[in-house]
Every structure is written in C-alpha cells, then in structure tokens.
Amino acid sequence: MTKPAVFISSSREGLGLARELGRQLETTAAVTRWSEAAFHPGKTVAESLTEVADRSDFAVFVVSADDASTTPQSRWSPRPNVIFELGFLAGRLGLSRTFVVVADPGRVALPSDLAGTMYITLPTGDLSDLGAAVAPAAAVIRQAMADIATRQDRPSEYYSCFISYSWKDKDFAARLHDDLQGVGVRCWLDAKEMRVGDSLTEQIAKAIQVHDKVLLVLSEASVQSHWVKLEVRNALRVERDRDTTMLFPIRLDESVLEVSGVKEIDRLKEKYIGDFSDWQDQSRYRRAFSRLVRDLAISASVESERRS
Incomplete structure (x- = not known):
C-alpha cells in the first residue's frame, strides 16, 4: 500500500519539533520537511506551495510562541507567512488533511478564520525530550491519516x-x-x-x-x-x-x-x-x-x- 505523502512546515524556531515529528511519522508516511522541499529561485511562494500541494496528501504545521508575533492581548499569533502557507495548503488539500501542532498553547492565539483544521497541542512544560513531547501528536496524525485514503489510491x-x-x-x-x-x-x-x-x-x-x-x-x-x-x-x-x-x-x-x-x-x-x-x-x-x-x-x- 502506498504511503501517504506528508509535508511538514515550521519556522527555524520549531525545526527541532518538526524533525522529530517527521521522524516518528516516517514509519507510516513519506515525509518531506520545509527545509527539504524544492523551492526554486525565481518562483513565487504560491507557485512553490502549489507544487508541494500537488505532491502531498497531508500537511502539518508546527507553531510555537517562539515563531510568533505579539498581539495587543500579550498573547502570540503565528506570523503572517505561517498563516498564508497554512491557509494556502488547507485550501488545496482540504481542512481534514491539514494539521496544526501547537507548542505553548496557552501563549499562542490561533487564527479563527482557519477553524476546521485539526489543532493538536503539545504538553506544556519542558520540551527537552522532543521524542516524548511530540509522540501524542504523531499518534493523532497517524490515526487521522489511517481514516482517509491517499489521493493516489x-x-x-x-x-x-x-x-x-x-x-x-x-x-x-x-x-x-x-x-x-x-x-x-x-x-x-x-x-x-x-x-x-x-x-x-x-x-x-x-x-x-x-x-x-x-x-x-x-x-x-x-x-x-x-x-x-x-x-x-x-x-x-x-x-x-x-x-x-x-x-x-x-x-x-x-x-x-x-x-x-x-x-x-x-x-x-x-x-x-x-x-x-x-x-x-x-x-x-x-x-x-x-x-x-x-x-x-x-x-x-x-x-x-x-x-x-
């Protein structure tokens, strides 16, 4: 059976979490991380994301307070580029195929206009053990992928x-x-x-x-x-x-x-x-x-x- 293709996006600040999440998903999925995707000079972000969407069955976005900007309420919201990428791929793949993994959920103000994507929060506190921190999120994503057939099949x-x-x-x-x-x-x-x-x-x-x-x-x-x-x-x-x-x-x-x-x-x-x-x-x-x-x-x- 063909493994589903999963694209994982994160900022530099969330790269460690994204790498560990990808490692845990690789047993059941073909994982491509943002840092590994082929983004060619001369192409717009939208053109590059379109190519990513055409090759992917699911998209995962790792968001934390470290890669966010402040709001007047002293909470943090994902940067505009994160919102754009998330909205773009959710529109191409569908909300049911788009996951947002949130570290520090109490400090991050999630966008209300993307209701319908699956928000998965990581345990609050010490994230020094990345494997243990992302394991619950990886399990949820694996189960969700198992419920939906891949596009190729x-x-x-x-x-x-x-x-x-x-x-x-x-x-x-x-x-x-x-x-x-x-x-x-x-x-x-x-x-x-x-x-x-x-x-x-x-x-x-x-x-x-x-x-x-x-x-x-x-x-x-x-x-x-x-x-x-x-x-x-x-x-x-x-x-x-x-x-x-x-x-x-x-x-x-x-x-x-x-x-x-x-x-x-x-x-x-x-x-x-x-x-x-x-x-x-x-x-x-x-x-x-x-x-x-x-x-x-x-x-x-x-x-x-x-x-x-």
Missing part, C-alpha cells in the same frame, strides 16, 4: 454528493463540502455552484439527477424548510427509480427525532441518521466525518459490485 469516480441544507446551517454545510472535497468526494453546494439568474428548482433537480448521493443536513431549521422537503422528494424518487441507496441523512440536533406526521421526515427515520450534533467539537466532528466517509465508500463498493 482513491478512485476518482467512486461517488459524488449533493449537499442539501437549510441556509441557517450554511457554515456547517460549507465545512462539510470543503472536507469532503479534501478527501476526493466531488460535491455540489448551491452557494458555490449556482450563478446569478439560475432557477433554484431546476438547478437542484439537475444536481440530484447527476450526483450519486444526497447528504441531507437535518436541523431545527431544515426540517421546516420547503426546499429541503422538495429535495427529499426528488432524491427519494431517484432512489426508487435507480433501485439504490441515495439519501444519507445527517443531523445537527435532535429536531428530526422529535418530528412526527411529516411524510418526508418519517421516510428518513427509516434510515441510519449520522450524528453531527456536536460538530463544533473537533474530535467529535472528526469521528462523525470519518464514519460518513466510510459509509459512502462502502455504499459505492457495494453498488460497483452489483454493476459488475
């Missing part, structure tokens, strides 16, 4: 998804879209795909017809939404016509479990409903996301066998 055609959601849940839908794209699942999200003047009804109907799965985001807002009910009806019709499993409901709260007497919702309760109710908690979101990706892959595999 992923069949690009094995599924695509339409995300159905209420506008009030747009932040979750956008995060789910970006994370699924990051693991190779093609997604349709109206906020990203529709143009001014498009007919919402027509575009949604077309999207459901051409995608393999419908991820239905259920919440207090969506179970009352006319558009979500329309999407459920369209998806159930396609599911029946194709004789396949198309609807993958996921819930953000308990609302769907409390509703009764609504035909579309009652049909959904016959299916397993993924639990993303604590999606803003990083570890719980990660577990729910991994389960969803696994279930999508299993469904695609079963349907592929049926066609063969």
Whole structure:
C-alpha cells in the first residue's frame, strides 16, 4: 500500500519539533520537511506551495510562541507567512488533511478564520525530550491519516454528493463540502455552484439527477424548510427509480427525532441518521466525518459490485 505523502512546515524556531515529528511519522508516511522541499529561485511562494500541494496528501504545521508575533492581548499569533502557507495548503488539500501542532498553547492565539483544521497541542512544560513531547501528536496524525485514503489510491469516480441544507446551517454545510472535497468526494453546494439568474428548482433537480448521493443536513431549521422537503422528494424518487441507496441523512440536533406526521421526515427515520450534533467539537466532528466517509465508500463498493 502506498504511503501517504506528508509535508511538514515550521519556522527555524520549531525545526527541532518538526524533525522529530517527521521522524516518528516516517514509519507510516513519506515525509518531506520545509527545509527539504524544492523551492526554486525565481518562483513565487504560491507557485512553490502549489507544487508541494500537488505532491502531498497531508500537511502539518508546527507553531510555537517562539515563531510568533505579539498581539495587543500579550498573547502570540503565528506570523503572517505561517498563516498564508497554512491557509494556502488547507485550501488545496482540504481542512481534514491539514494539521496544526501547537507548542505553548496557552501563549499562542490561533487564527479563527482557519477553524476546521485539526489543532493538536503539545504538553506544556519542558520540551527537552522532543521524542516524548511530540509522540501524542504523531499518534493523532497517524490515526487521522489511517481514516482517509491517499489521493493516489482513491478512485476518482467512486461517488459524488449533493449537499442539501437549510441556509441557517450554511457554515456547517460549507465545512462539510470543503472536507469532503479534501478527501476526493466531488460535491455540489448551491452557494458555490449556482450563478446569478439560475432557477433554484431546476438547478437542484439537475444536481440530484447527476450526483450519486444526497447528504441531507437535518436541523431545527431544515426540517421546516420547503426546499429541503422538495429535495427529499426528488432524491427519494431517484432512489426508487435507480433501485439504490441515495439519501444519507445527517443531523445537527435532535429536531428530526422529535418530528412526527411529516411524510418526508418519517421516510428518513427509516434510515441510519449520522450524528453531527456536536460538530463544533473537533474530535467529535472528526469521528462523525470519518464514519460518513466510510459509509459512502462502502455504499459505492457495494453498488460497483452489483454493476459488475
């Protein structure tokens, strides 16, 4: 099995931590550190990072107070170049494939605009034993990588998804879209795909017809939404016509479990409903996301066998 390619970035101050982290990850990954990457004179940082992204499955950024600048609150924030590199690679690889390892977490103010990346904090205190200090972070990253197939091993055609959601849940839908794209699942999200003047009804109907799965985001807002009910009806019709499993409901709260007497919702309760109710908690979101990706892959595999 091909080892995933991991790019590790750090400043000079964090180089020792980055080297030790890379050493511990090398048993299960092909590691390239910033100092080893081929950054050619004459190329912009963005061009060099694009080449790195094309060769990498995951990116790890090591951040500490020593390589940060002060904020008015006497805390430390990563330097602008660190934020740029982190944001660039997170955008190319996906948030689920980007990790931030933080030393001195109490002294570092992490950027709120990159919520969704996995933040891993090192134990506070003495970091003289680098091996012991980074071992927990290495274990977390290895487990996360094991949950996601490498780009080289992923069949690009094995599924695509339409995300159905209420506008009030747009932040979750956008995060789910970006994370699924990051693991190779093609997604349709109206906020990203529709143009001014498009007919919402027509575009949604077309999207459901051409995608393999419908991820239905259920919440207090969506179970009352006319558009979500329309999407459920369209998806159930396609599911029946194709004789396949198309609807993958996921819930953000308990609302769907409390509703009764609504035909579309009652049909959904016959299916397993993924639990993303604590999606803003990083570890719980990660577990729910991994389960969803696994279930999508299993469904695609079963349907592929049926066609063969």
